[in-house]
Amino acid sequence: TQLLEQSPQFLSIQEGENLTVYCNSSSVFSSLQWYRQEPGEGPVLLVTVVTGGEVKKLKRLTFQFGDARKDSSLHITAAQPGDTGLYLCAGGRRSGNTPLVFGKGTRLSVIA
Amino acid sequence: GAVVSQHPSRVICKSGTSVKIECRSLDFQATTMFWYRQFPKQSLMLMATSNEGSKATYEQGVEKDKFLINHASLTLSTLTVTSAHPEDSSFYICSASPGPGGQPQHFGDGTRLSIL
Numbered sequence: 494t495q496l497l498e499q500s501p502q503f504l505s506i507q508e509g510e511n512l513t514v515y516c517n518s519s520s521v522f523s524s525l526q527w528y529r530q531e532p533g534e535g536p537v538l539l540v541t542v543v544t545g546g547e548v549k550k551l552k553r554l555t556f557q558f559g560d561a562r563k564d565s566s567l568h569i570t571a572a573q574p575g576d577t578g579l580y581l582c583a584g585g586r587r588s589g590n591t592p593l594v595f596g597k598g599t600r601l602s603v604i605a
Numbered sequence: 606g607a608v609v610s611q612h613p614s615r616v617i618c619k620s621g622t623s624v625k626i627e628c629r630s631l632d633f634q635a636t637t638m639f640w641y642r643q644f645p646k647q648s649l650m651l652m653a654t655s656n657e658g659s660k661a662t663y664e665q666g667v668e669k670d671k672f673l674i675n676h677a678s679l680t681l682s683t684l685t686v687t688s689a690h691p692e693d694s695s696f697y698i699c700s701a702s703p704g705p706g707g708q709p710q711h712f713g714d715g716t717r718l719s720i721l
Contacts, residue, residue: 526709535698535712536649562630581648585708592639593700593710598648 496520497584499596507604509571514580514599522584525558525565526593530579539567557587572603607703608632611713619721620691626684626716628655628699634679635701639710640672641718653681655699689720 498517507514516525524543528536540549542558542565549556553576555568569576579600583593608631616624628638636657641649653674654662661674671693673685682701686693696717698709 524708528712533696533715533717535609535700535714538709538711541709583710586709587708592651592654594710595648595651600646 497582497596499524499582499599501599502597503600503602505602505604506572508573512569512572512601514567514582514601515564516566516582516584516585516596518594519563520584520594521562522594523562523587524585525562526566526583527556527565528581528583530581530598536579536581550552569579572601574603574605577601577603607711609699609701609713611716613716614714615717615719617719617721618689621688622720624663624689624718625685626686626697626699626718628682628684628701628713630680630701630703633701633703635703636679638676638699638701640674640682641698641700643694643698643712643715644647649698650707652684652697655684657682679693686718689718693718694718694720
């Protein structure tokens with residue numbers, strides 16, 4: 494069974510602070526997706542990384558895929574209350590339409 | 606692009622009722638869709654893989670006679686919770702992918718099911 498360990502599980506920070514969320518696995522993934530979910534809604538795709546060592550930036554969010562494609566991180570700079578939500582990492586395999594392997598999520602709360 | 610629509614968004618019904626949830630890919634065809642269940646403050650739990658024109662593949666511990674899945678077309682999959690009971694109350698979410706490799710997945714907005 495492929496597992497994705499996501500940490501931290503909960504994070505409460507003040508507005509303006511920086512934070513990093515980690516996803517780690519002993520398995521190799523062909524891609525790694527990051528989603529953000531707000532209460533009562535479905536997850537919204539933030540980014541997909543597919544190449545080992547790849548770094549993608551989305552405004553104040555920086556995503557990195559590990560060189561070995563077993564881990565990933567999400568770094569948020571100068572967090573804002575609007576960043577509050579559940580962040581989910583999900584690993585994908587290249588072969589066929591296989592389901593994603595989800596981490597347990599990081600519940601982020603940014604306090605103004 | 607890559608919009609997935611889920612309906613209804615919220616259902617409240619009496620115990621014993623069967624409830625049907627629809628998942629549609631609006632601007633792409635999806636031979637495979639996925640159904641998840643999410644408990645409060647937890648991550649998504651995969652229930653089953655819905656395959657167009659064939660039987661769904663259920664995850665271990667998910668009762669196929671309880672959660673009926675029909676994938677009648679390339680843009681529609683339905684999940685029917687049969688004879689629902691209060692313990693079936695949950696947030697149900699579907700996903701689909703326009704890509705040939707199934708990545709990335711795009712999610713519907715979910716259905717909040719409450720059984721009284």
